[in-house]
Amino acid sequence: xxxxxxxxxxxxxxxxxxxFDAKDAxxxxxLRGIVKKFPGVIANxxxxxxxxxxxxxxLLGENGAGKTTLMRILYGLYQPDEGEITLNGKQVxxxxxxxxxxxxxxxxxxxxxxVPTLTVEENIVLGLDEGTGPFLRMRRTRRxxxxxxxxxxxxxxxxxxxxxxxxxxxxxxxxLKALYRDADILIMDEPTSVLTPQEVDALxxxxxxxxxxxxxxxxxTHKLDEVMQISDRVTVLRKGAAIATVDTSSxxxxxxxxxxxxxxVVFRLExxxxxxxxxxxxxxxxxxxxxxxxxxxxGVSFELYAGEVLGVAGVSGNGQHELSEVLxxxxxxxxxTALLESTDLTRCSARDIADLGVAHVPTERIRVGxxxxxxxxxNLILKTYRKPPFCHWAFLDDKAAYENACTAIEQYEISxxxxxxxxxxxxxxxxxxxxxxxxxxxxxxxxxxxxxxYGLDVGATEQVRQVLLDQRDEGAGILLISxxxxxxxxxxxxxxxxxxxxxxxxxxxxEAELGEIGLMMAGTHRKGTGV
Amino acid sequence: xxxxxxxxxxxxxxxxxxVTFGVSIVAIAAALVAAGIxxxxxxxxxxxxxxxxxxxxxxxxxxxxxxxxxxxxLLLIGxxxxxxxxxxxxxxxxxxxxxxxxxxxxxxxxxVPMPEALRLPAMFAAGFIGGAMWALIPAVLKVRxxxxxxxxxxxxxxxxxxxxxxxxxxxxxxxxxxxxxxxDKFPSSAMIPRIPGTTVHWPTLILGVVAAVxxxxxxxxxxxxxxxxxxxxxxxxxxxxxxxxxxxxxxxxLVSGGLAGIAGVGEVAGVQRMLLDPAKLSLGYxxxxxxxxxxxxxxxxxxxxxxxxxxxxMAGGDVIKVSLGLPFQLVNVFNGLILFFLIGSExxxxxxxxxxxxxx
Numbered sequence: 001x002x003x004x005x006x007x008x009x010x011x012x013x014x015x016x017x018x019x020f021d022a023k024d025a026x027x028x029x030x031l032r033g034i035v036k037k038f039p040g041v042i043a044n045x046x047x048x049x050x051x052x053x054x055x056x057x058x059l060l061g062e063n064g065a066g067k068t069t070l071m072r073i074l075y076g077l078y079q080p081d082e083g084e085i086t087l088n089g090k091q092v093x094x095x096x097x098x099x100x101x102x103x104x105x106x107x108x109x110x111x112x113x114x115v116p117t118l119t120v121e122e123n124i125v126l127g128l129d130e131g132t133g134p135f136l137r138m139r140r141t142r143r144x145x146x147x148x149x150x151x152x153x154x155x156x157x158x159x160x161x162x163x164x165x166x167x168x169x170x171x172x173x174x175x176l177k178a179l180y181r182d183a184d185i186l187i188m189d190e191p192t193s194v195l196t197p198q199e200v201d202a203l204x205x206x207x208x209x210x211x212x213x214x215x216x217x218x219x220x221t222h223k224l225d226e227v228m229q230i231s232d233r234v235t236v237l238r239k240g241a242a243i244a245t246v247d248t249s250s251x252x253x254x255x256x257x258x259x260x261x262x263x264x265v266v267f268r269l270e271x272x273x274x275x276x277x278x279x280x281x282x283x284x285x286x287x288x289x290x291x292x293x294x295x296x297x298x299g300v301s302f303e304l305y306a307g308e309v310l311g312v313a314g315v316s317g318n319g320q321h322e323l324s325e326v327l328x329x330x331x332x333x334x335x336x337t338a339l340l341e342s343t344d345l346t347r348c349s350a351r352d353i354a355d356l357g358v359a360h361v362p363t364e365r366i367r368v369g370x371x372x373x374x375x376x377x378x379n380l381i382l383k384t385y386r387k388p389p390f391c392h393w394a395f396l397d398d399k400a401a402y403e404n405a406c407t408a409i410e411q412y413e414i415s416x417x418x419x420x421x422x423x424x425x426x427x428x429x430x431x432x433x434x435x436x437x438x439x440x441x442x443x444x445x446x447x448x449x450x451x452x453x454y455g456l457d458v459g460a461t462e463q464v465r466q467v468l469l470d471q472r473d474e475g476a477g478i479l480l481i482s483x484x485x486x487x488x489x490x491x492x493x494x495x496x497x498x499x500x501x502x503x504x505x506x507x508x509x510x511e512a513e514l515g516e517i518g519l520m521m522a523g524t525h526r527k528g529t530g531v
Numbered sequence: 532x533x534x535x536x537x538x539x540x541x542x543x544x545x546x547x548x549x550v551t552f553g554v555s556i557v558a559i560a561a562a563l564v565a566a567g568i569x570x571x572x573x574x575x576x577x578x579x580x581x582x583x584x585x586x587x588x589x590x591x592x593x594x595x596x597x598x599x600x601x602x603x604x605l606l607l608i609g610x611x612x613x614x615x616x617x618x619x620x621x622x623x624x625x626x627x628x629x630x631x632x633x634x635x636x637x638x639x640x641x642x643v644p645m646p647e648a649l650r651l652p653a654m655f656a657a658g659f660i661g662g663a664m665w666a667l668i669p670a671v672l673k674v675r676x677x678x679x680x681x682x683x684x685x686x687x688x689x690x691x692x693x694x695x696x697x698x699x700x701x702x703x704x705x706x707x708x709x710x711x712x713x714x715d716k717f718p719s720s721a722m723i724p725r726i727p728g729t730t731v732h733w734p735t736l737i738l739g740v741v742a743a744v745x746x747x748x749x750x751x752x753x754x755x756x757x758x759x760x761x762x763x764x765x766x767x768x769x770x771x772x773x774x775x776x777x778x779x780x781x782x783x784x785l786v787s788g789g790l791a792g793i794a795g796v797g798e799v800a801g802v803q804r805m806l807l808d809p810a811k812l813s814l815g816y817x818x819x820x821x822x823x824x825x826x827x828x829x830x831x832x833x834x835x836x837x838x839x840x841x842x843x844x845m846a847g848g849d850v851i852k853v854s855l856g857l858p859f860q861l862v863n864v865f866n867g868l869i870l871f872f873l874i875g876s877e878x879x880x881x882x883x884x885x886x887x888x889x890x891x
Binding site: 351364383385394398 | 752764765768770771772
């Protein structure tokens, strides 16, 4: 076995060491004409995909392009309606994930499938027939795990319980789980979405080591930078069809973006220069707990000015969610104040805060932001239903609600058959347009936008970002919470970095450096907050 | 779960009233078939039994009167339960709320001096308040302490029944009852008028129909109804929109308990005309009304139909008990089967199942 490569490495080294040559390699996986239909959607419309042995093959596409469906078919979670699968030249039927494991295919899902209360090694052997009779043979297991961990730079304490691990460490456990089952084809579904930039570097180091040792990796992503950085070849999916497969070395970001979206993409948002206004929100020494009663915010202080976007960066679970809830009245603060002009938001109910002109685009736009079974019309008056013109005395005014819906549908380009359509029948992008239409209708002063473009396609993303920037230009103060660092960098005037409920620093976006922000997100670097 | 390839399961994009109706009919038919096994076990042809139920309940003026008498409490309670269920409060305690309505009405009937013309209206008001107060207990427990509504409402039924027992054996035991466990007969000013020759206390029936219409308008067209629906369809969104779930729960439980209380007034002042043993007073209306509300798919107007359906089954059940010598519990078996199949059929409202014969 080859010695593992060092984990931290630059792009330059990677390119030099990558000895992959498409001409020499034989196909490890061939998918031919895969069709998979779901009610109302064709997720895969006759996809061909060839993955060569020993390569890192990116599957690039927008959300809903059919990447994950295709890989779930390969992993045996779905059965294709049509098409065939060939592994190492032999045609196979993969009826279940167990069967996939027999064919030595492993998959690391976007949301991990680990049991938090079990140890790492227990999670790794879970479901395997390892022991003698009813007893597990943990010593042998432990030895094998440690060998794998050492060989591939996947260090993790095998006796720690999973809930004690960071997200990056949990991902390592998932990879070890696949390797322990002797996977030689590894599917990674959007593995970087939960990692800091440094953890991404470490992951990419591991992936390189794996392919150097003969594994084949299929890497699902919608981020162009990652494709350019890690892959040998890339297949672009769009609307359920494979648009093209190209060598990464012979393409560039602009071409990939065009293939992915189907038109030219402008990477620059229209962000007008303008002067920020006066201080609008002063948050001081805010403390709050998460749902499990553990401290989630530990003395957060910052100021927000009218007409600025303050981005909140951080790895998920570092207090962003609790911050957005405290500021919108959905969570009690333990200590501290949040003065919006002269009102302390920590003492107000959600309704009071909404009445003060605070808009909230919630993290979970479907579960929290809408009532899926109710109509678009009713969802649009979810916060204003009790005031005229929507309500007279005790009765709702359907006509006013209808007119309101017509205006919103037109202005925000919500594509819905009509105003009576149930919100659950809208696409993700249109649900977010609906939420924005409702939240921004009263010219809000202060907007809390949590992950406003998460899971949206490129078109909807552009629109949502532009709508928010327009609000900023009109003088609203915006707190933008996002795990997409590119989004934070593009949209924000200043960036606040949260780590374990503390502010690691606030930097102006012109001076911000990705590396520095990454270190702050990882909690290893702190900076004065004097911006 | 593996689905055979000849079976196609699709999610319905829209649930039309016809789908709801069709699925409900099929569920009832399935329950009839399953209940047939029990009739068979008693050596009775199920078809004969069902024919007897229908002719017994609807074939004569006496039968129809019996059916209506049983429909009245089912209607009132059923309407209240649709509202509570809309807000996702699982009120299994209508039986106890009915009993408390009966207690309050009895108190006013026997022990409160007042102008006789006002006695009946005062009894209805007291019955509503009695039921509402009994329902307020589990509502507050849920809102303040997060105590499971199914368990607390169910358990309070037994408490209410024992309170009635204590009253009729103790402080309220009628001096004229000669040792029997019931109160004195109500004075005539405290009796709800009946259609002559029957036990149909029509003013209560009118109240029930009015309640169904008002409840429908309330839920569908008013501000509070909007809040009820949002809380019931997505509590997270309700919190996010600043709608207080606690207030909504208390509001629907006051209404639901109050309507059950009025049903109790009807039983005690319209049918029995005295407070007596809880098992004789109610016949399990509070439980059967759960199925009434569920079959109505939580629509108050539909309760006007489903309550009659169960009125027929209850009245017809009496008939087969007498003429075929079967235990009345068979009717409970049948009711249970209907609820079982109704809940099981919910999935068919979400999904369409069809057969596809195709080549592999």
